[in-house]
Amino acid sequence: MSKKDSSIAERTVRIVIADDHSVVRTGLRLLLDAEPDLDVVAEAGNTRDALRYVRGHRPDVLVLDLNMPGESGLELIPRVREEIPDTEVVVLTMQRDPGFARQALSAGALGYVIKDAADGELVQAVRLAAVGEAYLNPQLGARVAAAPVNARPGDLTEREEEILKLIALGHTNPEIASQLFLSVRTIESHRSHIHQKLNIATRSELVRFALDNRLIEGIEPDA
Numbered sequence: 001m002s003k004k005d006s007s008i009a010e011r012t013v014r015i016v017i018a019d020d021h022s023v024v025r026t027g028l029r030l031l032l033d034a035e036p037d038l039d040v041v042a043e044a045g046n047t048r049d050a051l052r053y054v055r056g057h058r059p060d061v062l063v064l065d066l067n068m069p070g071e072s073g074l075e076l077i078p079r080v081r082e083e084i085p086d087t088e089v090v091v092l093t094m095q096r097d098p099g100f101a102r103q104a105l106s107a108g109a110l111g112y113v114i115k116d117a118a119d120g121e122l123v124q125a126v127r128l129a130a131v132g133e134a135y136l137n138p139q140l141g142a143r144v145a146a147a148p149v150n151a152r153p154g155d156l157t158e159r160e161e162e163i164l165k166l167i168a169l170g171h172t173n174p175e176i177a178s179q180l181f182l183s184v185r186t187i188e189s190h191r192s193h194i195h196q197k198l199n200i201a202t203r204s205e206l207v208r209f210a211l212d213n214r215l216i217e218g219i220e221p222d223a
Contacts (some may be wrong), residue, residue, distance in 0.1 A: 018050035
C-alpha cells in the first residue's frame, strides 16, 4: 500500500525541476510534460530558487540535481522535507557513487536517478515518489547494498582523499608534492584519477564535493 493517498494517481502530478543547466531543464520538461499525468510547474537554476518555487507551488515532486551553485542539493533535501513535507524529492545526478546515493536517501530523497538513464527511469521515479514510494537506479542499488557504510566517498583511495583535501584548500600541485614528499607528476596523476572517479572537472566542484562529504569545512567554492 502506498504511503500517500492513492487518489494522487487520479490527478496530475505537479513537478519543480532544479538543475543549473538550462538545456538539461528543457529536456527534462519535454520528457515529463509529454506524460498526460505529469506537469512541470517551475524550473530553477540554483537551490535558492528551487526552495522558493517549492514554497510557492507546493509541488508533489522536486526533481533535484545535486551539484548546483550555492547550497548543495544534499543540503537542500532535508530543508524541503522539513518545510514542505508533502513535496517528495527525486535526485537526478551524474554521481554514481553509492555513498552519494546513501546520503541523498538518508537526507530524505525518495528517488535517485542517474542522468544517463533519465529517459528510461525518471518518469517512473517521479510517479513512485508522488505516491510515497522509493526508486533507486537498479545497478546503483546493488552497489549501495554492497558498499560498506564507512566507505570513502567516490571510492577514493586514502592517498586520493588526502590530495583532494589539499586541492580543495587551495594548494597547488607543487605545494602538495612538497607536503607529501611526492613528485609533481605523481600528484598530477592522482589528480587526474580523482577527477575521473568523481566525474567532475573543476576545482570548485572538487571543493563542493569535499564540503558535501565533510572532508573540509569553512571553504566556499569559487563562483
